[in-house]
Amino acid sequence: MPAEQPLVLGFETSCDETGVGLVRGQTLLSDALATSMAEHERFGGVVPEIASRAHLEAMVPTVRRALADAGVPAGDVDAVAVTSGPGLTGALLVGVAAAKAYALALDVPLYGVNHLAAHVAVDELEHGRLAEPTVALLVSGGHSSLLLVPDLTRDVQPLGQTIDDAAGEAFDKVARVLGLPFPGGPPIDRAARDGDPASIPFPRGLTGPRDAVYDFSFSGLKTAVARWVEARQRAGEPVPVADVAAAFQEAVVDVLTAKAVRACRDSGVDHLVIGGGVAANSRLRALAAERCAAAGIVLRTPSPRLCTDNGAMVAALGSRLVEAGVAPSAVDLGADSSLPIDVVSQ
Amino acid sequence: MLVLALDTATPTLVVGVARWAPGGPAEVLAERAVAAANRHAELLTPAVRAALGDAGHSIGELDAVVTGLGPGPFTGLRVGVVTAAALADARGLPAVGVCSLDAIGSGARTVVTDARRKELYWASYAADGSRAAGPAVDRPGDVPRGLPLVGDAAVGAERLGARVTAGEVTTAGLLRAAAPQLADPWSAGPLEPLYLRRPDAVPPTARKAVSRP
Ligand SMILES: [Zn+2]
Numbered sequence: 001m002p003a004e005q006p007l008v009l010g011f012e013t014s015c016d017e018t019g020v021g022l023v024r025g026q027t028l029l030s031d032a033l034a035t036s037m038a039e040h041e042r043f044g045g046v047v048p049e050i051a052s053r054a055h056l057e058a059m060v061p062t063v064r065r066a067l068a069d070a071g072v073p074a075g076d077v078d079a080v081a082v083t084s085g086p087g088l089t090g091a092l093l094v095g096v097a098a099a100k101a102y103a104l105a106l107d108v109p110l111y112g113v114n115h116l117a118a119h120v121a122v123d124e125l126e127h128g129r130l131a132e133p134t135v136a137l138l139v140s141g142g143h144s145s146l147l148l149v150p151d152l153t154r155d156v157q158p159l160g161q162t163i164d165d166a167a168g169e170a171f172d173k174v175a176r177v178l179g180l181p182f183p184g185g186p187p188i189d190r191a192a193r194d195g196d197p198a199s200i201p202f203p204r205g206l207t208g209p210r211d212a213v214y215d216f217s218f219s220g221l222k223t224a225v226a227r228w229v230e231a232r233q234r235a236g237e238p239v240p241v242a243d244v245a246a247a248f249q250e251a252v253v254d255v256l257t258a259k260a261v262r263a264c265r266d267s268g269v270d271h272l273v274i275g276g277g278v279a280a281n282s283r284l285r286a287l288a289a290e291r292c293a294a295a296g297i298v299l300r301t302p303s304p305r306l307c308t309d310n311g312a313m314v315a316a317l318g319s320r321l322v323e324a325g326v327a328p329s330a331v332d333l334g335a336d337s338s339l340p341i342d343v344v345s346q
Numbered sequence: 347m348l349v350l351a352l353d354t355a356t357p358t359l360v361v362g363v364a365r366w367a368p369g370g371p372a373e374v375l376a377e378r379a380v381a382a383a384n385r386h387a388e389l390l391t392p393a394v395r396a397a398l399g400d401a402g403h404s405i406g407e408l409d410a411v412v413t414g415l416g417p418g419p420f421t422g423l424r425v426g427v428v429t430a431a432a433l434a435d436a437r438g439l440p441a442v443g444v445c446s447l448d449a450i451g452s453g454a455r456t457v458v459t460d461a462r463r464k465e466l467y468w469a470s471y472a473a474d475g476s477r478a479a480g481p482a483v484d485r486p487g488d489v490p491r492g493l494p495l496v497g498d499a500a501v502g503a504e505r506l507g508a509r510v511t512a513g514e515v516t517t518a519g520l521l522r523a524a525a526p527q528l529a530d531p532w533s534a535g536p537l538e539p540l541y542l543r544r545p546d547a548v549p550p551t552a553r554k555a556v557s558r559p
Contacts, residue, residue: 104391
């Protein structure tokens with residue numbers, strides 16, 4: 001790799017993962033991660049104050065691990081990037097303050113970047129430069145968005161998003177109804193493998209002719225699943241966990257992939273990137289692959305490890321910004337919990 | 347040694363650069379006190395840069411970092427602690443943490459600051475400046491009386507119904523509190539904030555049915 005490619009240190013603390021990653025150009029060097037997920041388990045969701053405390057504790061050790069894994073001294077870093085939003089304010093601020101301090105101490109530029117754009121950028125670490133424009137479907141416990149990306153460094157446009165629960169939240173809530181552990185994505189994915197996705201006709205949210213074409217809704221689905229399960233329980237009948245998991249999962253991924261493919265078609269774009277924690281779901285990956293192939297769309301999905309929140313994705317976007325000559329952030333950069341998607345960097 | 351001191355435990359963030367040697371009081375070369383409200387993260391690193399500039403030193407000349415560990419409102423407090431930890435790590439410097447209340451006022455006193463939720467953070471000090479009680483977070487009625495009160499004058503007076511002399515965290519105060527640790531800074535303990543409160547979080551009770559039986 002040419003030495004002139006920038007070495008970028010990326011920080012991610014928007015939710016419960018403390019991620020620090022190093023990339024050179026679009027080459028992944030290291031990706032250190034600490035998570036406080038186990039501490040949130042008994043609360044059935046991420047507790048912001050617990051996450052913030054865990055970020056502070058994990059921050060310096062995670063930076064050290066990222067540098068050690070990459071085998072580079074801190075002094076070689078050319079730029080620092082950090083998720084400055086959207087996310088949990090208290091959690092974001094730990095990463096932003098740390099990144100600002102490293103940038104100051106190492107005397108390098110700082111880029112406050114959008115978490116969602118970073119989910120798109122991470123795919124370049126595995127599959128090379130994105131074709132632009134591309135459509136991106138980002139689905140996790142915190143977000144569910146469809147984006148049109150003409151230029152990842154300067155022009156990211158929102159097409160649609162969830163109007164209630166995020167897709168990952170629906171997985172968490174349905175897992176709870178079925179007595180499966182938190183977070184709900186992996187156990188539902190596993191349970192669904194032995195179930196019949198067509199066994200129960202759960203509703204597909206916002207798919208009527210007069211509904212917003214690219215928006216999502218998972219709240220009604222979640223309630224429908226709970227009602228169905230409760231009816232069985234009241235009747236004293238066993239709950240077919242595998243079938244419920246499979247039918248619920250199918251309802252979610254059917255809507256996600258149908259709308260993503262429709263967005264590609266309508267925009268005349270033949271590339272789709274899927275990212276976020278829910279993109280690790282095996283049925284979503286399979287159905288997306290099937291539908292994209294049928295529609296002549298090139299599908300790109302990062303490996304599951306890079307779909308969930310991590311520091312490398314932030315470094316990847318930071319590296320693109322450096323290369324594109326985008327101006328670094330001002331010295332008074334803060335965190336913006338509701339940073340709009342069209343703001344790629346602040 | 348050349349020391350950078352900072353604190354974000356109160357609405358006024360403080361950054362100072364001082365020369366310190368064992369035995370004597372610190373010589374404060376520069377100090378920036380910035381009314382930060384909830385903007386500690388935005389304003390702290392610019393204040394560090396400004397204080398170093400005022401002192402005529404670069405970050406590469408520092409020998410140690412001192413930070414207040416609170417108690418204070420958590421979000422702002424963490425900004426200071428993580429900034430100190432990151433600056434120290436990036437430059438290979440030792441980092442020393444002190445109770446922020448130790449750095450307010452001097453002599454025999456009870457220091458009070460705003461803990462929100464109608465409570466106060468407090469600590470009491472003997473005439474020689476050593477901490478005799480606290481730090482703690484309590485309702486105003488449980489804050490010990492009898493010593494001169496120093497700290498957040500407006501909030502303290504309103505909640506305690508008594509005169510509170512205004513006092514802020516200072517660079518000199520941070521260095522004074524850090525002196526025992528600065529004598530051997532690499533053996534200082536880890537930077538753990540003095541939260542004094544558990545996170546607000548309640549495990550969910552049994553799931554409520556969405557449908558009526
Ligand atoms: Zn995410």
